[in-house]
Amino acid sequence: MRKNKNQILRTAADEFTKKVNKLSSPLEIAIVGSVAMEAEKSLKNAVGIKF
Structure with missing residues (x-):
């Protein structure tokens, strides 16, 4: 199952923390x-998230 955008960002933030x-x-x-x-x-x- 493909993760939605928020879940991808949440996972990345958790790993960073x-x-x-x-x-x-x-x-x-x-x-x-910085990295x-x-x-x-x-x-x-x-x-595909716009700034």
Whole structure:
């Protein structure tokens, strides 16, 4: 069964939260956050969500 757009984004956010909780330094969090923002844009484009 194909997931709807909200479920895809919710799953990605949950995975991101789990990974951030394992980080220790502000620099690590900033780098991962920056990469996550770019990944979110790509994911939204892939599933057809307009900005």
